[in-house]
Amino acid sequence: MTQYNIAVLGATGAVGQELLSILVERQFPYAELRLLASPRSAGRRVAVGGRDYLVEAVSAEAFQGIDFAFFCAGGSVSQCWAEEAVRAGAIVIDNTSAFRLAPDVPLVVPEVNGEAALAHRGIIANPNCSTIIMVMALKPILDEAGIKRVVVSTYQAVSGAGFAAMEELRRQAEDYVMGRELEAKVLPVASGQRHYPIAFNLIPQIDVFAEDGYTKEEWKMVRETQKILGITDLPITATTVRVPTMRSHCEAVNVETERPMSPERCREILAQFPGVKVLDSPEEQAYPMPQFTSGLDEVYVGRIRKDPTVPYGLNLWIVGDQIRKGAALNAVQIAEYVTRQMG
Numbered sequence: 001m002t003q004y005n006i007a008v009l010g011a012t013g014a015v016g017q018e019l020l021s022i023l024v025e026r027q028f029p030y031a032e033l034r035l036l037a038s039p040r041s042a043g044r045r046v047a048v049g050g051r052d053y054l055v056e057a058v059s060a061e062a063f064q065g066i067d068f069a070f071f072c073a074g075g076s077v078s079q080c081w082a083e084e085a086v087r088a089g090a091i092v093i094d095n096t097s098a099f100r101l102a103p104d105v106p107l108v109v110p111e112v113n114g115e116a117a118l119a120h121r122g123i124i125a126n127p128n129c130s131t132i133i134m135v136m137a138l139k140p141i142l143d144e145a146g147i148k149r150v151v152v153s154t155y156q157a158v159s160g161a162g163f164a165a166m167e168e169l170r171r172q173a174e175d176y177v178m179g180r181e182l183e184a185k186v187l188p189v190a191s192g193q194r195h196y197p198i199a200f201n202l203i204p205q206i207d208v209f210a211e212d213g214y215t216k217e218e219w220k221m222v223r224e225t226q227k228i229l230g231i232t233d234l235p236i237t238a239t240t241v242r243v244p245t246m247r248s249h250c251e252a253v254n255v256e257t258e259r260p261m262s263p264e265r266c267r268e269i270l271a272q273f274p275g276v277k278v279l280d281s282p283e284e285q286a287y288p289m290p291q292f293t294s295g296l297d298e299v300y301v302g303r304i305r306k307d308p309t310v311p312y313g314l315n316l317w318i319v320g321d322q323i324r325k326g327a328a329l330n331a332v333q334i335a336e337y338v339t340r341q342m343g
């Protein structure tokens with residue numbers, strides 16, 4: 001079996017760490033593994049698959065001889081190093097928003113538009129975490145009944161903002177219980193002017209604001225979904241909210257379809273779609289929740305019901321571990337897809 005040399009840039013972060021364990025779990029055939037981060041973490045040792053690896057500071061030389069470079073260190077870091085890695089001969093699978101909307105960069109969820117990956121010119125973009133989770137449920141609905149409009153509200157876990165945000169929630173929860181003042185430094189946006197506590201709170205801002213009053217996260221869900229589904233004018237509107245859960249994003253999605261689809265048929269087609277599980281039984285109070293989907297690969301859908309206010313419409317509740325399917329797992333699946341085609 002062909003073995004590939006792999007680099008993970010951002011190897012010490014939330015996505016990077018998950019990616020390393022997924023490579024081992026799925027027995028991705030790697031020979032060499034290079035763990036890259038900033039000079040802050042250079043020299044640290046990280047165990048992967050029972051072996052100890054030294055973390056190196058990213059450099060141009062680090063990409064020599066690499067077949068797949070997984071980038072998970074932030075948009076500006078990708079902007080800085082992606083071309084360098086491609087010049088060295090690597091295929092870059094980028095988890096950041098740096099190249100997602102570039103016309104010559106495929107934006108890929110393998111179950112939805114895997115074949116798009118094959119048109120890459122060195123860089124393949126991994127979509128935004130909330131986008132991936134939503135399109136996994138939208139694709140089978142689109143294929144069967146057409147989609148006229150989508151309205152989505154998200155409930156996004158703190159791990160979506162990395163290790164620092166997880167640590168902030170943990171610390172604030174302890175301080176809250178102890179009656180101490182809550183200190184906020186990371187959310188909603190670490191580099192922003194104002195920070196708010198997330199413990200026992202909700203923050204209706206993810207990423208920075210655009211001029212029209214929407215946040216960049218909201219626009220990512222709109223534009224990326226349109227690109228992945230190949231319908232550039234599909235009407236989608238989003239409200240994205242940070243909630244005090246550790247892991248697994250949730251989304252309340254209203255879908256207006258072109259043609260009729262019953263909730264029963266929707267359950268059937270979603271259950272058949274690879275990577276999706278239906279958990280939807282009101283009589284047993286069975287529906288997906290972030291505590292129970294964390295660490296799992298599948299996207300879960302429940303609360304499927306008819307929207308009686310439009311001719312043909314459905315409401316769905318979608319939940320998925322955004323560090324796995326929303327980031328690291330999807331990235332590894334892209335690499336697996338490409339290697340299958342390479343033979």
Ligand SMILES: NC(=O)c1ccc[n+]([C@@H]2O[C@H](COP(=O)([O-])OP(=O)(O)OC[C@H]3O[C@@H](n4cnc5c(N)ncnc54)[C@H](OP(=O)(O)O)[C@@H]3O)[C@@H](O)[C@H]2O)c1
Pocket residue numbers: 009010011012013014015016036037038039040041042058072073074075077095096097128129159160161162163164322323326327
């Ligand atoms: N968390 C999610 O659910 C999620 C989902 C989808 C996409 N993403 C995207 O994935 C990226 C990483 O997110 P994360 O949540 O894993 O963040 P994180 O936990 O904060 O980790 C950031 C990683 O990037 C490295 N890094 C930071 N600045 C660097 C630099 N100048 N040069 C080299 N390495 C640098 C850090 O290394 P040091 O240890 O040296 O600081 C660390 O390994 C972001 O673009 C994020 O938007 C995240």
